[in-house]
Amino acid sequence: MISNKAKKEINSWVEKYPEGRQSSAVMEALKIVQSENGNSLTTELIQEVADYLDMPGIAAQEVATFYENYNHSPMAKNVIRVCHNISCMLNGSDELITHLESKTGVKTGEVTQDGNICVKKVECLGACVGAPMLQIDDKYYEHLTLEKVDAIIDGLKEGK
Amino acid sequence: MFEIEIDGKLVNAEAGEKLIEVTDRVGISVPRFCYHEKLSVAANCRMCLVDVEGAPKPQPACSTPVSEGMKVSTQNEKAKSAQKSVMEFLLINHPLDCPICDQGGECELQDVAMSYGSNVSRFNEGKRVIADSNIGALIHTDMTRCIHCTRCVRFGTEIAGIMEMGGTGRGESLKIEPFLNEGIQSELSGNMIDVCPVGALTSKPFRYELRSWQMNSTESIARHDLVGSNINVQTYKGKVKRIVARSNDSVNETWISDRDRFSYEGLSHSNRLLKPQVKFDGTWKEVSWEVALDFCVKGLLRSAGESNSMNSLGVLASKTATLEEYYLLQKLVSELGCENIDYRLGVKDTKNTINLESNVKLSDLEKIDHALIVGSYTRLEQPMINHRLRKAALRGGTVDVINSMQFDFNLALNNENIIIPCEIANLLASTLKVVLESTNQDVPEELNKLTITKSATKIAKKLLSSDASVIVLGEHVINNDNAKNISNLVAMLAKNTNSSTLNLSKTGNSIAADIAGFFPGKDGLDVNSMLGKDMNAYIMFDVYPEYDFHNSSTAIKALSDKNSFIVSMNSFYNNNVADYSDVMLPISSYYETSGTHVNIEGEFQTFAASVKAPQESKPAWKVIKVLADLLDISGFNYSDSSNVLEEAKHNIKQGHRAEESINITDTNSVEVIWQPSPYSIDALLRHSDSLQETKIGQINKATMNSSTAKHLNLGDKDDYLGVPVVISSLVANNCVFINANKSTPSEEQA
Ligand code: SF4
Ligand code: FES
Ligand code: FES
Numbered sequence: 001m002i003s004n005k006a007k008k009e010i011n012s013w014v015e016k017y018p019e020g021r022q023s024s025a026v027m028e029a030l031k032i033v034q035s036e037n038g039n040s041l042t043t044e045l046i047q048e049v050a051d052y053l054d055m056p057g058i059a060a061q062e063v064a065t066f067y068e069n070y071n072h073s074p075m076a077k078n079v080i081r082v083c084h085n086i087s088c089m090l091n092g093s094d095e096l097i098t099h100l101e102s103k104t105g106v107k108t109g110e111v112t113q114d115g116n117i118c119v120k121k122v123e124c125l126g127a128c129v130g131a132p133m134l135q136i137d138d139k140y141y142e143h144l145t146l147e148k149v150d151a152i153i154d155g156l157k158e159g160k
Numbered sequence: 161m162f163e164i165e166i167d168g169k170l171v172n173a174e175a176g177e178k179l180i181e182v183t184d185r186v187g188i189s190v191p192r193f194c195y196h197e198k199l200s201v202a203a204n205c206r207m208c209l210v211d212v213e214g215a216p217k218p219q220p221a222c223s224t225p226v227s228e229g230m231k232v233s234t235q236n237e238k239a240k241s242a243q244k245s246v247m248e249f250l251l252i253n254h255p256l257d258c259p260i261c262d263q264g265g266e267c268e269l270q271d272v273a274m275s276y277g278s279n280v281s282r283f284n285e286g287k288r289v290i291a292d293s294n295i296g297a298l299i300h301t302d303m304t305r306c307i308h309c310t311r312c313v314r315f316g317t318e319i320a321g322i323m324e325m326g327g328t329g330r331g332e333s334l335k336i337e338p339f340l341n342e343g344i345q346s347e348l349s350g351n352m353i354d355v356c357p358v359g360a361l362t363s364k365p366f367r368y369e370l371r372s373w374q375m376n377s378t379e380s381i382a383r384h385d386l387v388g389s390n391i392n393v394q395t396y397k398g399k400v401k402r403i404v405a406r407s408n409d410s411v412n413e414t415w416i417s418d419r420d421r422f423s424y425e426g427l428s429h430s431n432r433l434l435k436p437q438v439k440f441d442g443t444w445k446e447v448s449w450e451v452a453l454d455f456c457v458k459g460l461l462r463s464a465g466e467s468n469s470m471n472s473l474g475v476l477a478s479k480t481a482t483l484e485e486y487y488l489l490q491k492l493v494s495e496l497g498c499e500n501i502d503y504r505l506g507v508k509d510t511k512n513t514i515n516l517e518s519n520v521k522l523s524d525l526e527k528i529d530h531a532l533i534v535g536s537y538t539r540l541e542q543p544m545i546n547h548r549l550r551k552a553a554l555r556g557g558t559v560d561v562i563n564s565m566q567f568d569f570n571l572a573l574n575n576e577n578i579i580i581p582c583e584i585a586n587l588l589a590s591t592l593k594v595v596l597e598s599t600n601q602d603v604p605e606e607l608n609k610l611t612i613t614k615s616a617t618k619i620a621k622k623l624l625s626s627d628a629s630v631i632v633l634g635e636h637v638i639n640n641d642n643a644k645n646i647s648n649l650v651a652m653l654a655k656n657t658n659s660s661t662l663n664l665s666k667t668g669n670s671i672a673a674d675i676a677g678f679f680p681g682k683d684g685l686d687v688n689s690m691l692g693k694d695m696n697a698y699i700m701f702d703v704y705p706e707y708d709f710h711n712s713s714t715a716i717k718a719l720s721d722k723n724s725f726i727v728s729m730n731s732f733y734n735n736n737v738a739d740y741s742d743v744m745l746p747i748s749s750y751y752e753t754s755g756t757h758v759n760i761e762g763e764f765q766t767f768a769a770s771v772k773a774p775q776e777s778k779p780a781w782k783v784i785k786v787l788a789d790l791l792d793i794s795g796f797n798y799s800d801s802s803n804v805l806e807e808a809k810h811n812i813k814q815g816h817r818a819e820e821s822i823n824i825t826d827t828n829s830v831e832v833i834w835q836p837s838p839y840s841i842d843a844l845l846r847h848s849d850s851l852q853e854t855k856i857g858q859i860n861k862a863t864m865n866s867s868t869a870k871h872l873n874l875g876d877k878d879d880y881l882g883v884p885v886v887i888s889s890l891v892a893n894n895c896v897f898i899n900a901n902k903s904t905p906s907e908e909q910a
Contacts, residue, residue, distance in 0.1 A: 043339075058325065
């Protein structure tokens, strides 16, 4: 269920678009609803967003599955977004990802048992100069090496 | 208009045209997957790349507009290598499982790969595999074969008007799928099979049946609606195996409804009536045609009695006969001196019903700027007409409705009036008053007392301000207490607002029945009078009483109780028919006989038989002809049905014109609208299992709002007139809208 608070927030986005174009607010609406639902979406929620914006469910689902920012299963406290696009790939992102997988003990996209960490492969984050790189919340970590990654993970594990 | 050069040839082109439209027109073949002439341009498959002089890279022909002096090569090295590369990419993830794919032999991918592909694959990596989704009883999916052309997605948004398929995920994990696994709901969904260029979407009932080249194809006409969509009937060893659309821009474009596409399944239903049968001492015996027909003749003559008068013979037919069948049967009994003929079995009072002409061409329907729909859910009732109206709406036309229930239209409604059936006439009358007053004309006395409502003013204003408007009158009002008034009011409104009219209440092949004169003669009885009388004999043509009669229980009672001699010609076996008949003659169903369908434009569409009628059943027109011969009636020397058509065309009958008076009656009890659900309107549809399995096929409900339910003392677990109750605020107060897939009311109330 979308809360009234969330609806209000969605409305403020809807207002930004011309009348009858309320579906343009779908990305923000999904984001708002996702954050209200512990950082993940469900089929029902997507349908609700679609209904709320008077658009077909599948059209909202298209958006929700296109972008990495929407999660479709319960999400970890910390999401590590590792870029695997071309610059980062050339600079060893594959190796980083394998390392992260073995370090956390779960595959990319999966959440560790304690619900703490999830590593996600994402597309270019516009920080190619610092490749390979990753993002946690709003912070970018660049020019990564395996050691740097270890330190980051250990920090997260200690809850920093 | 200017010239452009394609492959060294000068050809004419129109500004705004896309290159591919020009090449298609002049017959230069450009390969394509995502382009479809009736859908928007997506330009996502890149198969249509051609070389345009001056452009650095090859250009997609489907999205490149022509310009004067353009020089194009579809064949040079640059074009060819681009096409070949695209083909290679497209095949990377394709399973290449043609031997087990139903599309094999009629697959655009296969064809194009033969001409543009390479014969060896350089791709050694793993191929992507996509799980199939179950999208219902009509379409089978093999999504690993999908090439992401998005034709099916665009079909949904642009033509069907409901986006059901979509592209989820991205890049390599892009999948074409529906959102919820609820199955596809559209009444036009089968067209996705036709538009899908590969074997990703194929016909479920036809799955693994045959290869396309094994079948014969005959041109035919689909007869479930007022359009008469053009189809190809594909047959194998005397059986209809599949039906696909045949393009005809003035009728159905390239689309057909699911009803027309899948109803053929019913032809091989075990319930077909296959042998002539005669009732001896209350038990049915299979007999030869000679015996059965002899029995008919004797029985009919005996029923005429001493006076040898056929005044007491009644002749009833369903709405699905061909023009030739109506004509011959009518001619036969007229020659016998009988005038009791009728096909309007579902009409409560034939003197108070709709009698409105249609005067708009289907292809013009999409050009109208305003439509007023009265008493119809066009989307499910007349899908192809609704499609044209939807096109008009997409072009900026407006649509108003006057209905007794809110329906799920797939076009934007401007003004939706949901009112109880008895108010419809009043609303139209008050609209007419507004129209007459604002055009400074005399208002007839009957309208003087009427108060003008806001809704009436709105409806009138819209009709008056539109240049090309149409008023559509639907089936929901055929049994309205004010049906005739409504019909007259619509005619007057149309006349005074310069609108055209479309009468959707004459469903099936009713228009042909009228033309053939299949209605009571001057002193003849109509259906209800016949049932109310002691008729000595009946000839019943493909009648299924519990579905066809307005009040089925009274009709069945009337037919069984009285000691009439009843000859029934049917294509399907039916218990009630067996109960009241004395002879049952098995006749052809759709696609098993030649004949003519007359569509809403008045267009005669003649078709040949695609297959022979099964076992001992016979084309009905031949049965009638032989019956005439045996009754010693001359003038039935037809060698084939085209002679009958010829004669019928020379004898076109005029139906009764209703007088143009208005005299509105009021009721204040609960009003019932009984509308057969879309997939149960005729015997063939009712026997088509796959259609019955769909969401639309399952519609069977008596919808009413909570206060009506309270008034009737009903809850949502109850039945009303034998139909499950659904409580919903979508229906006007004091009204029950019944959409039933089983039978008509056992006991009509109200
Ligand atoms: S299923 Fe068929 S029509 Fe739909 S996108 Fe795939 S290939 Fe195209
Ligand atoms: S490729 Fe990784 S940040 Fe651009
Ligand atoms: S047909 Fe032109 S890009 Fe697909």
